[in-house]
Amino acid sequence: MNNAQLNELKNKYVANGAASPATQFADRAENSVIWDVDGNRIIDFAGGIGVLNIGHCHPKVVAAVQAQVANLMHTCQIVIPYAGYVQVAEKLSQLAPVRGHGKVMLVNSGAEALENAVKIARAATGKNNVICFDGGYHGRTLFTMAMNGKVAPYAGDFGTMPGNVFRAPYPVPSLGVSEEEAIRRLHTTLKTDANPRDTAAIVIEPVLGEGGFHPAPASFLKAIRDICDEHGMLMIVDEVQSGFGRTGKMFAIEHSGVQPDLITMAKSMAAGMPISAIVGTDKYMDASGPNSLGGTYSGSPASCAAVLAVLEVFEEENILARSMALGEKLGQRFTQWQEQFASVENVRHLGSMAAFDLVTADHKPDAELTAAMCKLAREKGLILIACGFYGNTLRFLMPVTIEDEVLEEGLAIVEACLAEFAA
Structure with a gap:
């Protein structure tokens, strides 16, 4: 046709x-x-x-996916697991700069990763609120639409969004928001809307994606790390668009030296195959009970094969x-x-x-x-x-x-x- x-x-x-x-x-x-x-x-x-x-159709990734689907396409890993899932988890745990020993959950999309990161933060802290940033983008599921820092075209037609999501300005001097102003207003949000005793996490993109490709200053990311530590909140870094080499580091947060508690990733981690991940400090990742996390297609064998091939390409090329x-x-x-x-x-x-x-x-x-x-x-x-x-x-x-x-x-x-x- x-x-x-x-x-x-x-x-x-x-x-x-x-x-x-x-x-x-x-x-x-x-x-x-x-x-x-x-x-x-x-x-x-x-x-x-x-x-x-x-790139499109990298030969090494294509070959890995073809070989995998010829042997095993699906079992649902919570029914009977397979090597690819745990091998990807091992690699990501070693790569992601989270505090302490990292554990991993695989899902299907960036939005799923963000939803599950919030679930994990709530389970780990016993708190409900989430603070996000103006201009941020985290997905198109109902909760991630509430987290987004921009209404159109994502949320305008879909009614009331979930609650317990609060927002602060992202430092973008060209838009009139200095780093000092952003920090001041984040503290204001913690005073007026999101009481720290009820706030599970602060979620931030180290480089705004849909919001305009504005990198956060390292000092701003360090300030968020300090605020989270002071109030017993988790720092969640959204690397869905900025991760896997786009900024010259495997993850953009590495430019700052800050270690978050949880990192979400997707997009280029599998060169086109649908997969995403949450990597986080083990005590937080293990906070929820058995069978509380997962999904039918989460971490599919073919997508895991693609991730492992992508990581080889990163080294070889x-x-x-x-x-x-x-x-x-x-x-x-x-x-x-x-x-x-x-x-x-x-x-x-x-x-x-x-x-x-x-x-x-x-x-x-x-x-x-x-x-x-x-x-x-x-x-x-x-x-x-x-x-x-x-x-x-x-x-x-x-x-x-x-x-x-x-x-x-x-x-x-x-x-x-x-x-x-x-x-």
């Missing part, structure tokens, strides 16, 4: 809230390039929204160093654009988690231009996606393994789009 025929089926059978606005349908992909069903070549600067740090090098290239190019185009502001990156903002002539967020940029880039053969509190941030999540010539080709398209709108 071609793109036109598939669009007809999409419009007829796929729920509007779940349907992609894109009119091209992927047929095959390799590393940083996708070909649609009509044979059109598309450069991918989205990476499945941060899922493909080692020096992915963390490649992420840092890619980030430097992006930062240099973005800085050139900031000097060249009045619409480009607030260039930033941590490793290859890179972004910049598009603004109007009077320096206000320009969501309309940002959407037009993404549309024009797609017409020129490049997938480019936006984010940000005001929808005016262009974020870059191309595979870390992107070929130099494809990277340059994609950046040239971005530059051509910027020039076209500046004309």
